[in-house]
Amino acid sequence: MHLAETQIESGAAVQRSDEISPSQGWSAVLCVAEPERGAFFPASTLQRLEARCDVRIVDRQVLDSAHGFAQSFDGVQIAITSWGFPSLSAERLVLAPQLRLVTHTGSSVKFLVTDEFWTSGVRISQAGAAMAASVAELSLAFTLALLRRIPEQDHALHDGSEWQVARTARRGVEIAGARVGVVGASRTGRSYVERCQALGADVLVHDPYLRHDDPLSDRSATLESLLASCDVVAIHAPLTEESKGMLGRGQLASIRDGGVVVNTARSPLVDMDALYDEAASGRLDVALDVFDVEPLPPDDRWRALPNVLLTPHLGGASVQSRLRAGQIVVSEIERFISGRALEHEVHRPALERIG
Structure with missing residues (x-):
């Protein structure tokens, strides 16, 4: 035939x-x-x-x-x-x-x-396992940069601010001793956990499928307690029907003032309008490797915020x-x-x- x-x-x-x-x-x-x-x-x-x-x-x-x-x-x-x-x-x-x-x-x-x-x-x-370390490393780089307020200081100097004015940016925080919340105990999430712990961070993990005998079980937390208690929230969950929109406006509002949100996973996991509002207000600093619309349009609203780090979906590359x-x-x-x-x-x- x-x-x-x-x-x-x-x-x-x-x-x-x-x-x-x-x-x-x-x-x-x-x-x-x-x-x-x-x-x-x-x-x-x-x-x-x-x-x-x-x-x-x-x-x-x-x-x-x-x-x-x-x-x-x-x-x-x-x-x-x-x-x-x-x-x-x-x-x-x-x-x-x-x-x-x-x-x-x-x-x-x-x-x-x-x-x-x-x-x-x-x-x-x-071959997703090949990307775990690469995405985790970018997430760590985002985390360090935002904790130390690098985007804000960098923008001030690039925009021509006076030296002393640039130095009035919020003071940076070291990762050692910071509490980092990881949403999703995926391969990438675990690789990120290892890197943060190596630098002295106190790590919490939320994953509804985390088994009691998992090495990360002693770090397990509810999503609510993780969001309310962490300086950094890093998203490493897969996009499923269950996880879609898991970080909505209410969840984002529960993150402490001056908190950091890092998303190198998938944008539909987060209410991106709500996240933008939090970043635009200056209450949260944000790093994104993923977006609702890709390629990101040249005039996209995210490009204008000085407390936001952006990369063009290259975390695993x-x-x-x-x-x-x-x-x-x-x-x-x-x-x-x-x-x-x-x-x-x-x-x-x-x-x-x-x-």
């Missing part, structure tokens, strides 16, 4: 073709745009991948059409994806009947998977994190081809609790 002629009724399972014989060899579609492709897969990593399978580098735009998708995945068992890869709907899955594994270079795979994907038998893995992610992808493919268990596989039930 010609691939493009295969029909699927809505909600029907997508059947895979016969099992692949190892003698046929393995093929992978690599769909990661430059310059990110080179960041994830430098020569040494790409050579390691090519030693295990035939690699087809495919531009994202080619996959928009049914013909381009079918041609790209003809005889291919493995997809290496990045942001912008098309959703794996029934219509696309039927164009890739030999597909067995999707390895995502990023963290969240929610935009990739569909109901039909989960019934297709294709497995999926992600360090040189080292990209290298680690590429290595994770190749390792997962090596495990899959050799029949070993995947280390970073995503299963459907987990999507309710992960980003």
Whole structure:
């Protein structure tokens, strides 16, 4: 049967073709745009991948059409994806009947998977673990900068304020002895906790799924008590139906005057209008790597506040994190081809609790 002629009724399972014989060899579609492709897969990593399978580098735009998708995945068992890869709907899955594994270079795979994907038998893995240290480090940099009031002082000097006037900015606070509240005991949250504790911070953690035998359980706090008692509130929770809007106007109002809010997770976790009002009033200092609208418009209101630090959603994009992610992808493919268990596989039930 010609691939493009295969029909699927809505909600029907997508059947895979016969099992692949190892003698046929393995093929992978690599769909990661430059310059990110080179960041994830430098020569040494790409050579390691090519030693295990035939690699087809495919531009994202080619996959928009049914013909381009079918041609790209003809005889291919493995997809290496990045942001912008098309959703794996029934219509696309039927164009890739030999597909067995999707390895995502990023963290969240929610935009990739569909109901039909989960019934297709294709497995999926992600490289989010590679980004935890990078995002945590940015969060720590934000934390230190805001505690020491660096944005306010920097703006004063850049705006031409007199030296003595600039020195009247609020006095900075050291992180040692400061109370830092972490919302979300995710991989990134745990990495951030380690860094803050190493610098002497007193850390509290809120996560409704934190087990009593978890190493962080002795730091566990309700969201209400964390917000009311911490100098810094750092958000590291995944975006789920449960967590969406968890920090609303009332919750933000309970943070002490002069408090710091750091969000390197997802903007819908927070009422961004309420957070803006708190920052604009000067009551809270804020650092953001994520926004409701991305790219952030040139005239966006957040750009004008001197007590706010902004970065363009690059928390997980360090040189080292990209290298680690590429290595994770190749390792997962090596495990899959050799029949070993995947280390970073995503299963459907987990999507309710992960980003």
